[in-house]
Amino acid sequence: MTSESDAYERRSAAPVIAPVRPRKLAKVPFVELSEGRLQGVVSSGSDVERVYVSSITAGDHGLSCNTNNNRPCGGLSGGTRACNHLRALAEAAVAQYGLDRVARYLRVTLPDGAGDLWSGLHTTTAPNRAAEVFSGFLRHLAYLEVPPTADPLPELQWFPAAGAVR
Amino acid sequence: MLADALRSRPAGLDEALALIDGLDDALVHGLARIDEDRAAALESFAAAFTGSPLAGRVSDSIGKVVAGTVTDDHVAVLAGARSALTGAVHDALLAGLDEALGRVREPWAAPAGPAHSGQVLAGGRSWLRELAIAGWRGVDHELANGGAQVVSALLADPAGRRLAVLLDGFSAELRCAAPVATLDRVPVRRWADLWSRAVLLSQETFPAHEAAPADGRFLLLGVDLHEHPTVFRAQAHGLLESPGGGVRLVRTSVAAAKVDTISGPSAWRMLSAFPVFRAALAGQRVVELSGMPLTPGGDLLWDESRAAVGEPADPFAAARVRLGGVSAPAVAPLDRHPAAIAEPVLLEGYTAGEGSFDLGGVTLAVDSDRLPEAGPLTPALVAASTACLGLLRWDGGRWAVQPLAVQATVRKKPVTVHTADWALGPTEAKAAKAEATAGTAVEVLRERAGRLLRR
Incomplete structure (x- = not known):
């Protein structure tokens, strides 16, 4: 008989990824915690053809913000004071994953009662990762163009649809 | 038994x-x-x-x-x-x-x-x-x-x-x-x-199996929803009444690619290519099949052009009349795994408790982790239920039931709730409003894809 203590370890349907919370996507269409960074894409306020690719590294909190055409963001301009794009990115990440999960991933120690990620970030500058992150965003968008299927996909029995946080 | x-x-x-x-x-x-x-x-x-x-x-x-x-x-x-x-x-x-x-x-x-x-x-x-x-x-x-x-x-x-x-x-x-x-x-x-x-x-020798065309009436029992960050799938379990008179358990499903920010009831929007399927699920309607491919493992490969929606048919009534002694499909040899067991059952005459049903002689756990946000079925409805259509599953060393539909009494009135009641959008005002807001995610991403992808 499986004991209670290792029930999680011996469950085929053990939950691993917490469901993301719904949020508005118009300003920040893409956010992910990946490759040791909080990274994503922020729509430009002035030009519908342009997006900013922003990231914050875990651990040393290195900031980076560039356009999809690889021009440096004027707001950040290589400094350590977050631009509006980075602030929007962090806000979207907190809305999507919750403050605790984002803080844990970035290895941020928040002061007691802090409701804001920035109070715990000691920012540095980081190398430009715009090309990688932008291609990740394009891969993400490409899922919307994958045709649907009626294949029985038996392995989906391992992936129940996300339950509500009721 | x-x-x-x-x-x-x-x-x-x-x-x-x-x-x-x-x-x-x-x-x-x-x-x-x-x-x-x-x-x-x-x-x-x-x-x-x-x-x-x-x-x-x-x-x-x-x-x-x-x-x-x-x-x-x-x-x-x-x-x-x-x-x-x-x-x-x-x-x-x-x-x-x-x-x-x-x-x-x-x-x-x-x-x-x-x-x-x-x-x-x-x-x-x-x-x-x-x-x-x-x-x-x-x-x-x-x-x-x-x-x-x-x-x-x-x-x-x-x-x-x-x-x-x-x-x-x-x-x-x-x-x-x-x-x-x-x-x-x-x-x-x-x-x-x-x-x-x-x-x-990922072995080149992994076998594929031929499907054969099937005719008859598909009677819905219940719908199971599956999801991970880049897929959403609705799988219907039902009974296939063949023209010859036989009745067998079958499944049929449609899946769409998606992204993690599309979840909950708005994920149904990703299945817009299947209006017949969604209408059959939302209205618990009979589907007349003509030449729909059926695999040896009991999966109908859904094809909108081979399906016609008929009159509503109560899944509980169908289960009461036809589920006993039904014939069940074989399981493909390499798909045999305890976590893949999902047997449709009708449970009645139990005492619903907190997270379990007392069936008389055994307490069966209710798998509340499998009550999806994309549907209206809640743990409270399950706890107030008197009849349940569900899937028996085995995991973590025990059997549990995943409810797909319940008959319950809410404020002294009988209600029947199915997981796929929102297949055409939430039928409840509050959920519909939330879906309308969340659903704009799909439009925003499609717009972004249109501008940025084909460069």
């Missing part, structure tokens, strides 16, 4: 699971780091195959792995042997259940069709081998990301979809958990399951 089956533990079950756990534990630390205890567990695993056709290959592969050589071939043998054990567990559990339910299981008789091949599969195999060598504890960001390229290549080929969907869900979990060395608890059985399913699917 059912109570007995749910309470009993088939002979040899615990021993088989202990062997599986031995292999699974070796995968936690990786095949490159096998200590004495793990080597002993692997040797017992190999010994269990003595006298079977797999004996030679299993003992040879385990010997090589313990000695420090891990090839694609050894990895395939480990996954194959593990699936023989999970298959045996599946058979023992399902046989007991079939007997208790008076369900006649069709024998598997389909010949293996032509398998598919390709360079893409080799990429998948090599990533899966690296994972096995490193072990879950050795998965860092880079190794976790290794699955992404394989998935992109597989998605481009319809024949690669099954493996692509599995690898994408699996690698998303690894990415989320990386670096796994610092994770509190590792889902040992789950990742070993997903890994070994993927290893088998």
Whole structure:
């Protein structure tokens, strides 16, 4: 008989990824915690053809913000004071994953009662990762163009649809 | 009868699971780091195959792995042997259940069709081998990301979809958990399951099976929803009444690719290519099928042009009249796994408690983790229910029921609620408003894709 203590370890349907919370996507269409960074894409306020690719590294909190055409963001301009794009990115990440999960991933120690990620970030500058992150965003968008299927996909029995946080 | 089956533990079950756990534990630390205890567990695993056709290959592969050589071939043998054990567990559990339910299981008789091949599969195999060598504890960001390229290549080929969907869900979990060395608890059985399913699917010899056209009436029993960050799938369980008079259990499903920010009721929007399917689900309507392909494993391959929606038919009435003694589809040999058991049942006359049903003689757990946000069925409705259509599942050492529909009494009024009631959008004002807001995500992303993708 499986004991209670290792029930999680011996469950085929053990939950691993917490469901993301719904949020508005118009300003920040893409956010992910990946490759040791909080990274994503922020729509430009002035030009519908342009997006900013922003990231914050875990651990040393290195900031980076560039356009999809690889021009440096004027707001950040290589400094350590977050631009509006980075602030929007962090806000979207907190809305999507919750403050605790984002803080844990970035290895941020928040002061007691802090409701804001920035109070715990000691920012540095980081190398430009715009090309990688932008291609990740394009891969993400490409899922919307994958045709649907009626294949029985038996392995989906391992992936129940996300339950509500009721 | 059912109570007995749910309470009993088939002979040899615990021993088989202990062997599986031995292999699974070796995968936690990786095949490159096998200590004495793990080597002993692997040797017992190999010994269990003595006298079977797999004996030679299993003992040879385990010997090589313990000695420090891990090839694609050894990895395939480990996954194959593990699936023989999970298959045996599946058979023992399902046989007991079939007997208790008076369900006649069709024998598997389909010949293996032509398998598919390709360079893409080799990429998948090599990533899966690296994972096995490193072990879950050795998965860092880079190794976790290794699955992404394989998935992109597989998605481009319809024949690669099954493996692509599995690898994408699996690698998303690894990415989320990386670096796994610092994770509190590792889902040992789950990742070993997903890994070994993927290893088998990435063999060129994995068999495909031909579907045959089927006619008749499809009567809906209930709908199960599946999801991971990049897929949403609705799978309907139902009864197929053949023109000849036979009745059998079948399933049919449609799945759409999506992204993680599309979830909950708005995920149904991704299935807009299937208006007939969604209308049948939302209204519990009969579907007349003409020449819809049916696999030997009981899956109708949904085709909108071969389906016509008929009059509403109450799934509870259909289950009361037709579910007893129904014939059930055979299970494809390589799909036999306890976690793949999802047997439709109608439960009545129970006492609903907090998270369980007292069936009289046995307490059956309710799997509340499988009540999706995309539908209106809630734990409170289940707790207030007097009849439940659901799927019997076995996981974590016990049986549980996943409700798909309930008849309940709410504020002294009888209500009936099905998981797919919102297939055409939420029918309740508050949920509809939330869906309308969340649903704009789909439009925003489509607009972004339109502007940025074709450059």
